[in-house]
Amino acid sequence: MDEAKMDENEWRYHGEGNKSLVVAHAQTSEETFQHLQSIVDFSKNVMKEFLGENYVHCGEVVQLPLDFVKQLCLKIQPERPESRCDKDLDTLSGYALCLPNLARLQTYHFAEHRPILCVEIKPKCGFIPFSSDVTHEMKHKVCRYCMHQHLKVANGKWKQISKYCPLDLYSGNKQRMHFALKSLLQEAQNNLKIFKNGELIYGCKDSRSPAADWSELAHHLKPFFFPSNGLASGPHCTRAVIRELVRVITRVLLSGSDKDRLGTLRPGPELQGPRVCEASPFGRSLRHQGKAPLEHSGLPKGCLLYRTLQVQMLDLLDIEGLYPLYRRVERYLEEFPEERKALQIDGPYDEAFYQKLLDLSTEDDGTVAFALKKVQQYRVAMTAKDCSIMIALSPCLQDASPDQRPIVPSSRSRFAFSVSVLDLDLKPYESIPHQYTLDGKIVSYYSKAARAKDAAVMSTRFKESEDCTLVLHKV
Numbered sequence: 001m002d003e004a005k006m007d008e009n010e011w012r013y014h015g016e017g018n019k020s021l022v023v024a025h026a027q028t029s030e031e032t033f034q035h036l037q038s039i040v041d042f043s044k045n046v047m048k049e050f051l052g053e054n055y056v057h058c059g060e061v062v063q064l065p066l067d068f069v070k071q072l073c074l075k076i077q078p079e080r081p082e083s084r085c086d087k088d089l090d091t092l093s094g095y096a097l098c099l100p101n102l103a104r105l106q107t108y109h110f111a112e113h114r115p116i117l118c119v120e121i122k123p124k125c126g127f128i129p130f131s132s133d134v135t136h137e138m139k140h141k142v143c144r145y146c147m148h149q150h151l152k153v154a155n156g157k158w159k160q161i162s163k164y165c166p167l168d169l170y171s172g173n174k175q176r177m178h179f180a181l182k183s184l185l186q187e188a189q190n191n192l193k194i195f196k197n198g199e200l201i202y203g204c205k206d207s208r209s210p211a212a213d214w215s216e217l218a219h220h221l222k223p224f225f226f227p228s229n230g231l232a233s234g235p236h237c238t239r240a241v242i243r244e245l246v247r248v249i250t251r252v253l254l255s256g257s258d259k260d261r262l263g264t265l266r267p268g269p270e271l272q273g274p275r276v277c278e279a280s281p282f283g284r285s286l287r288h289q290g291k292a293p294l295e296h297s298g299l300p301k302g303c304l305l306y307r308t309l310q311v312q313m314l315d316l317l318d319i320e321g322l323y324p325l326y327r328r329v330e331r332y333l334e335e336f337p338e339e340r341k342a343l344q345i346d347g348p349y350d351e352a353f354y355q356k357l358l359d360l361s362t363e364d365d366g367t368v369a370f371a372l373k374k375v376q377q378y379r380v381a382m383t384a385k386d387c388s389i390m391i392a393l394s395p396c397l398q399d400a401s402p403d404q405r406p407i408v409p410s411s412r413s414r415f416a417f418s419v420s421v422l423d424l425d426l427k428p429y430e431s432i433p434h435q436y437t438l439d440g441k442i443v444s445y446y447s448k449a450a451r452a453k454d455a456a457v458m459s460t461r462f463k464e465s466e467d468c469t470l471v472l473h474k475v
């Protein structure tokens, strides 16, 4: 074992069974501090540059008294979902990341006494890979999210397949975006949460969570969207409130000015792959109706969805093209382990790190430098594929004087709003082999499921056609 870990003060009691006593090695406080600081640096020097400063809140590393941390952990333990309780909280280092509460307005602090609605969306990957390294034809037709749904349901992570498809949300087409948001509202999984005054009122924790209740949600939302009229309750009211919510969120998602400092990625890789996922029920229903190819109005360049998609598309090679490059870096590190620091694999995530990400060339000159650049771009892209968007909305009075604050109107009210991104810690280098294996599993499971479905459709058709089979006997 590593000599550096031979200090008994860094070990602590973990648990014991009949035969074994388990002690666990704790990271030193210094390591924890460095790790948290690298998250802040990455947000500040990379994500803020790419996504724009209005959307990214980097936070800061703070030191807390250990007693306070211990008491806090005990206090919140009963509220943690069971599925997360296998992860221990760090109660030893005394360091934590302090972030603003993004469920509140980030633009308008003096309105904090006003009620706040916050919608959190984890949109996932918004494009279909166009890389020529992709070997599975299915990956050029169906997006990863839609394929992954089948595996997640089979594994019991979620109860049923969602109709949400990220390509609909990222389309910039209002109709498709409405469909995507409604689908999220039907089957929130871990892609949608709604908070009222900071308290979670909608969204599920795991597959055991009760089914979504729209009328209860509408009851919470009604005062925001229909503040002064006595819109009756019942299904009509529920539909009206949900419709307003979907429209307002769509408007906010399409907002954002080109004038905000745009990341240097612009004009960045243009969307090359298909713009519609074959598994999206929206696309399928249009195809069945024999309607023309879907209109793609595109996202306005200033909006957060556009910027996030640009960063996601730093994954130009797909995991299939990336994995051999990762192996190249690995072989180099096996030979020269001391080079890990110089390669900046674990940071520092500084200006130099950011600058290297901007080179989008895909011409492989066989060097470790090329492989490393693509690996780092892939890690950044994966981070953007897994981040969440927080939209905070607070009603403003009809007669409030117009100023610089962004305002979104709904049919009966107006909201001051802010949009922020969260969960921007860079995906670890070590997770690349896992990504590669998972990708294979997702595609092969989906292909099997799709084949089984095709077979079922064929057999129904066959049965239907049996009704009018003519059996001709030889004479």
Ligand SMILES: O=P(O)(O)O[C@@H]1[C@@H](OP(=O)(O)O)[C@H](OP(=O)(O)O)[C@H](O)[C@H](OP(=O)(O)O)[C@H]1OP(=O)(O)O
Residues within 6 Å of the ligand: 148, 190, 382, 385, 386, 427, 431
């Ligand atoms: O691989 P995916 O697409 O399933 O994404 C994982 C997420 O699952 P999801 O598909 O959103 O339900 C997963 O979400 P949950 O923890 O399951 O809610 C994590 O965000 C995970 O990131 P990390 O490994 O914790 O840094 C995510 O892993 P990464 O692939 O981003 O590393």
Ligand SMILES: Nc1ncnc2c1ncn2[C@@H]1O[C@H](COP(=O)(O)OP(=O)(O)OP(=O)(O)O)[C@@H](O)[C@H]1O
Residues within 6 Å of the ligand: 099, 100, 101, 102, 103, 120, 193, 386, 388, 422, 423, 424
């Ligand atoms: N600054 C914040 N303000 C308000 N809520 C937050 C903030 N940061 C995190 N949250 C809430 O906590 C949840 C978990 O945070 P986060 O996604 O950063 O954790 P994670 O462990 O990185 O998650 P993942 O499993 O997606 O990797 C978020 O979905 C959000 O609801």
